[in-house]
Amino acid sequence: MEVVLVCFLLSTLHKLPYELEIAMLALVSLVCIYGTFASLINCIFSQRVLPMGPPLIKEKMNLEISPELPCPVASSRLSSGLLKIAGLLEEGGVCGIPTDTVYALAASCKNPQAIEKIYNIKDRPAEKPICICISSVEQLVAAKPPFSPLLWEFMRNVYPGGISCIVSKGNWLFKLGVGAAYDRVGTKDSIMIRVPDHTVTCHLCDITGPLAITSANPSGEPDSTHHSMVINRLGHKIQGVLCDGDSNEVVASTVVNCLRIDEGIITIVREGCVPAVKVQQIFERLKNTML
CATH class of the missing domain: 3.90.870.10 (DHBP synthase)
Known part of the structure; x- marks a missing residue:
């Protein structure tokens, strides 16, 4: 992903050769397709069948302890x-x-x-x-x-x-x-x-x-x-x-x-x-x- 970000920066500055720009777009497309396919498979089987990285935005965990019930x-x-x-x-x-x-x-x-x-x-x-x-x-x-x-x-x-x-x-x-x-x-x-x-x-x-x-x-x-x-x-x-x-x-x-x-x-x-x-x-x- 770091390489892709560098390529995006060079493309924005018009410093990236045309061939590398095509290669970068192809790589981004493959990453997106894999991510979509992996998310779908993992969701269907309710487990991590295909590996994926950690989420970019993590939900804040609710650490509040529920009050103790007065009886069993x-x-x-x-x-x-x-x-x-x-x-x-x-x-x-x-x-x-x-x-x-x-x-x-x-x-x-x-x-x-x-x-x-x-x-x-x-x-x-x-x-x-x-x-x-x-x-x-x-x-x-x-x-x-x-x-x-x-x-x-x-x-x-x-x-x-x-x-x-x-x-x-x-x-x-x-x-x-x-x-x-x-x-x-x-x-x-x-x-x-x-x-x-x-x-x-x-x-x-x-x-x-x-x-x-x-x-x-x-x-x-x-x-x-x-x-x-x-x-x-x-x-x-x-x-x-x-x-x-x-x-x-x-x-x-x-x-x-x-x-x-x-x-x-x-x-x-x-x-x-x-x-x-x-x-x-x-x-x-x-x-x-x-x-």
């Missing part, structure tokens, strides 16, 4: 991430997890102390019960709860999805895997069950067993619809966050009271992502078919 985080796209959060839950931690609606705080149903932590983290009123999350209706079938055919059919039509059903509590919960937290989930006589339509959440429940969950937000504040919201609002109080990007919904699940379903009555306790009208339509269709 894991990617939902990696099996190692899922196992990391499962391990924290098994150890009695509280973690933020994605669901098919909004982000939730989760604790193992084997650990009542972890469920107590959720109440403290959220400043949740003690009289508000916490529901449980399982991976499939088949888990319920294996626990053999004494549900009526109409309730079973209703559950099979709304699970998995953004609907939570309140049903009667019983010893069948121990077979489901609720364990020592039996008295800390639901009320004395009832329990709310979620079966999310979310592969990651269901895999997590398969690893840990039933999880006690509630929305991942301080009580009275809007739901968290991205893992960054969970980290920023509650990261300093919890043991981990399973990161999955934007949530599928902006509101929580629709809660349906099924305690009187055998009388032909269901009650919408909270209208969430599934419209109350749609829930009633499903129930009326099943009721007319079975009763």
